[in-house]
Amino acid sequence: MILPGLIDAHVHLRAPGGEHKEDFRSGTRAALAGGFTTVLAMPNTRPPLVSVDAFRIAQKLANSQSLCDVFLYAGASADHIDELPRLANRAVALKIYMDDTYGPLKVRGLGTLERIFTSWPENKLICLHAEEESVAVGVALAAVTRKNVHFCHISRREEIEMIAFAKSEGLPVTCEVTPHHLYLTYEDGQRLGPYGDMRPRLQTQDDVDALWEHINTTIDIISSDHAPHTREEKGPWPHFNEQTLWDNLEYEQYNITASTAFSYDRFWRPVAEDVKQSEPPEYTLHRSTPPGVPGLESTLPLMLTAAAQKRLTYERLVELLCANPRRIFNLPEQHDTWVEVDEKLSYTFPLHPLQTKCGWSPFEGMRLIGAVQSVTLRGRKVVKDGLVLEQPESDIN
Numbered sequence: 001m002i003l004p005g006l007i008d009a010h011v012h013l014r015a016p017g018g019e020h021k022e023d024f025r026s027g028t029r030a031a032l033a034g035g036f037t038t039v040l041a042m043p044n045t046r047p048p049l050v051s052v053d054a055f056r057i058a059q060k061l062a063n064s065q066s067l068c069d070v071f072l073y074a075g076a077s078a079d080h081i082d083e084l085p086r087l088a089n090r091a092v093a094l095k096i097y098m099d100d101t102y103g104p105l106k107v108r109g110l111g112t113l114e115r116i117f118t119s120w121p122e123n124k125l126i127c128l129h130a131e132e133e134s135v136a137v138g139v140a141l142a143a144v145t146r147k148n149v150h151f152c153h154i155s156r157r158e159e160i161e162m163i164a165f166a167k168s169e170g171l172p173v174t175c176e177v178t179p180h181h182l183y184l185t186y187e188d189g190q191r192l193g194p195y196g197d198m199r200p201r202l203q204t205q206d207d208v209d210a211l212w213e214h215i216n217t218t219i220d221i222i223s224s225d226h227a228p229h230t231r232e233e234k235g236p237w238p239h240f241n242e243q244t245l246w247d248n249l250e251y252e253q254y255n256i257t258a259s260t261a262f263s264y265d266r267f268w269r270p271v272a273e274d275v276k277q278s279e280p281p282e283y284t285l286h287r288s289t290p291p292g293v294p295g296l297e298s299t300l301p302l303m304l305t306a307a308a309q310k311r312l313t314y315e316r317l318v319e320l321l322c323a324n325p326r327r328i329f330n331l332p333e334q335h336d337t338w339v340e341v342d343e344k345l346s347y348t349f350p351l352h353p354l355q356t357k358c359g360w361s362p363f364e365g366m367r368l369i370g371a372v373q374s375v376t377l378r379g380r381k382v383v384k385d386g387l388v389l390e391q392p393e394s395d396i397n
């Protein structure tokens, strides 16, 4: 089956400052291996992309190292609101973090939010990391300012239902959901330990069911939230029986030793301290490890599996992974670009060694149906037999 070049609207490629986790080269290799020819990279880097100077540095790295098209988000920060109009000329969209997650970019206070919203131009999207009550804040801001608001990685029933309601009222809101929130529950999170820990956290089966109920309606985009962290930072891989990995296993307690536990440096500590205080007790186990899981290479296989199981059509899959992100973010067409998949192939993930620098996936060992065979980007074959080519080949006759 031939698909268009896919778009991942939410990835963390970690450069500058986090190149031990990922960089533009390794991250875009993972993108191509996963069938994505365009990715939109998040601004929670070191330094974060909240100023024109920082943005320029990241853009230069992206231009010189990327193997597919990369667009960068600008980040919102209370101290740099004056830079937003100039950042808007360069960035694909603005990202505002309204809850605790990895990185220092959390915006507090209605006054600050209002100033950020009014400093950002009408014609570019504002994206929110918003969970629970802050989704309501985002909906209200969309209602009051009439600016387009996009909600990242929606994970709970109440959230998706609130966004459905906002849409039915004609508010300019859109949303995205990740494959991990469609496939995994809180119980998987317990089994996977730090390797199943991300923000928003994995939720209940009822929340997962709610997301699938909205797959043909409220959900606009599937994005990976590819958020690689190294094994060293995540701690020991949980001990579970690989063979029965995806059967209901009893939770095995495992320990994170002091030497392998990630220790936040000064840059990240303020957020870590916040998280510690707001966390329910069952999560104290992995509060010292950074949240986030990779997803560029598992997203398309998981969605192809869902299509093979008739949970959505292949046409809808293409809308969620290409047509909708292109329209919502106003991205240019890529000519002579397509992805060839074997939508019938059944295998144990991963089919090929992972290209992401972190080298692991929470979906390792899962039986999936459908894999990338080749990718052609602007007439050049960049993936062949599932493997990223060192030397792209011409693919135009």
Ligand code: NCD
Pocket: 012, 044, 101, 102, 103, 129, 197, 198, 199, 200, 225, 227, 228, 291, 292, 293
């Ligand atoms: C992301 C990261 O590691 O940058 N982590 C995560 O758990 N999703 C940050 C984010 O997307 O909130």
Ligand code: ZN
Pocket: 101, 129, 152, 153, 199, 200
């Ligand atoms: Zn987020």
Ligand code: ZN
Pocket: 010, 011, 012, 042, 225, 226, 227
């Ligand atoms: Zn993210």
Ligand code: ZN
Pocket: 011, 012, 225, 226, 227, 292
């Ligand atoms: Zn992320």
